[in-house]
Amino acid sequence: MNTATRPRLVLVDDHTMVRSGVRTELGDAVDIVGEAGDVEAAIASVTATRPDVVLLDVHLPGGDGRGGVDVLEGCRSLTTAAGAPVRFLALSVSDAADDVIAVIRAGARGYVTKSISGTDLLTAVRRVADGDAVFSPRLAGFVLDAFGAVAGEVAEVDEELDRLSVREREVMRLIARGYQYREVAKELFISVKTVETHVSSVLRKLQLSSRHELTAWALHRRLL
Amino acid sequence: MNTATRPRLVLVDDHTMVRSGVRTELGDAVDIVGEAGDVEAAIASVTATRPDVVLLDVHLPGGDGRGGVDVLEGCRSLTTAAGAPVRFLALSVSDAADDVIAVIRAGARGYVTKSISGTDLLTAVRRVADGDAVFSPRLAGFVLDAFGAVAGEVAEVDEELDRLSVREREVMRLIARGYQYREVAKELFISVKTVETHVSSVLRKLQLSSRHELTAWALHRRLL
DNA sequence: GGTCGACTCAGGGTCGACCCTCATGGCCGG
DNA sequence: CCGGCCATGAGGGTCGACCCTGAGTCGACC
Numbered sequence: 183m184n185t186a187t188r189p190r191l192v193l194v195d196d197h198t199m200v201r202s203g204v205r206t207e208l209g210d211a212v213d214i215v216g217e218a219g220d221v222e223a224a225i226a227s228v229t230a231t232r233p234d235v236v237l238l239d240v241h242l243p244g245g246d247g248r249g250g251v252d253v254l255e256g257c258r259s260l261t262t263a264a265g266a267p268v269r270f271l272a273l274s275v276s277d278a279a280d281d282v283i284a285v286i287r288a289g290a291r292g293y294v295t296k297s298i299s300g301t302d303l304l305t306a307v308r309r310v311a312d313g314d315a316v317f318s319p320r321l322a323g324f325v326l327d328a329f330g331a332v333a334g335e336v337a338e339v340d341e342e343l344d345r346l347s348v349r350e351r352e353v354m355r356l357i358a359r360g361y362q363y364r365e366v367a368k369e370l371f372i373s374v375k376t377v378e379t380h381v382s383s384v385l386r387k388l389q390l391s392s393r394h395e396l397t398a399w400a401l402h403r404r405l406l
Numbered sequence: 407m408n409t410a411t412r413p414r415l416v417l418v419d420d421h422t423m424v425r426s427g428v429r430t431e432l433g434d435a436v437d438i439v440g441e442a443g444d445v446e447a448a449i450a451s452v453t454a455t456r457p458d459v460v461l462l463d464v465h466l467p468g469g470d471g472r473g474g475v476d477v478l479e480g481c482r483s484l485t486t487a488a489g490a491p492v493r494f495l496a497l498s499v500s501d502a503a504d505d506v507i508a509v510i511r512a513g514a515r516g517y518v519t520k521s522i523s524g525t526d527l528l529t530a531v532r533r534v535a536d537g538d539a540v541f542s543p544r545l546a547g548f549v550l551d552a553f554g555a556v557a558g559e560v561a562e563v564d565e566e567l568d569r570l571s572v573r574e575r576e577v578m579r580l581i582a583r584g585y586q587y588r589e590v591a592k593e594l595f596i597s598v599k600t601v602e603t604h605v606s607s608v609l610r611k612l613q614l615s616s617r618h619e620l621t622a623w624a625l626h627r628r629l630l
Numbered sequence: 631g632g633t634c635g636a637c638t639c640a641g642g643g644t645c646g647a648c649c650c651t652c653a654t655g656g657c658c659g660g
Numbered sequence: 661c662c663g664g665c666c667a668t669g670a671g672g673g674t675c676g677a678c679c680c681t682g683a684g685t686c687g688a689c690c
Contacts, residue, residue: 631690633688633689635686635687635689636688637684638683638686639683639684640681641681641682642679643678643680644678644679646678648673648674648675649672649673649674650673651671652671653669653670654667654670655668656665656668657666658663658665659662659664660661660664
């Protein structure tokens, strides 16, 4: 992702008025590829379209009644066509600590309230698409205190990550999760030898020397 | 650890009166093998005695001025003679969220305030020694919400862990962290062949088949 | 048309991970 | 005193991880 292209977006909110408002405010700057008003429809839509970013309402009907958290858990580990993870930006009327914690723990990369301006929302969407963490100022201090400074690290990740090709990123994700070469090969329908080639490139580009270091690296950057 | 034996304890608090009070209240039920009143002395004492539990004051002079957190970071990954990790129970006058979060993130297994009764403190020490997580009731909800339920899982760990010998546990910890056989051998002053033997035993006893699964296992049980 | 990068794959080599068997010595409980 | 568990370690074997060289296709860009 870079700021020149339009992020592909899925919009999840049970209020039609809110969805309409977001569409109007963001307008042509994004590509809205899906909308949903409940948990089930949201999971289906995100799985089908694999967007760059999901704008996710925290309080949502359906599922197990835990709102946006159910959606996050139903969409674990999805990736875009480019191999980047599908990222979630929580959009809520509430700034209660409990809501924030639950949705961040479930994997959201940001949290903003519905009082945000259109231009600020666009900025937030773009930053999340780029892998940054985004929080409205009054939440930032709280969240970063609780979970350690993530934001700073994430920025530098994509510099190194950008040097990898799409295919290399796919291979890297599987290797870091402990897959064997043979398993990666079967998963991606390529030969073991090709997997070796990609792994070698990844290790060289990231200046690592073994799959263990790769795992540690990915773990540290929270890419798993 | 089991409740029949007396847990070996190190007491860290800058107030002599508090240490005296703890000694009196816990009396013969524990074996106090060290005491300290500042960060440096605490690290030295814990490193030297490798107790089952460290009772740690959160606000402590010395170090980098971050109190108990400095002690925790100075004592990373220490183990007792039996191969279990040295566990820390934070003891504080404060129940401010910031204090709790900082010390838990740094690795403490529990947090109680100084208003606790002697019998309750003894229970807390024993539970921490057994690997449980312990928090005073009004903190429990907050902490578990933020960091996920840890307490339940830990109990079942030691059943499987108990089937390993002391030496096997030491080897396992290093392997799970990504050490190579050669590095483990050097670290423990034994030959590579002996490391192989121990690793084989560990994998067989835990019914795992590779170091990757071991890492995942240890990660899941939060032994790293 | 030529170059360049991404993706694909093969051959061949080194080294680490993991397994099995076997052997020694110490310590403990029967 | 002996059988058993533990820690130590050797020999020998299979297989996976990682590296280097080389090479064919395809699409993008000049």
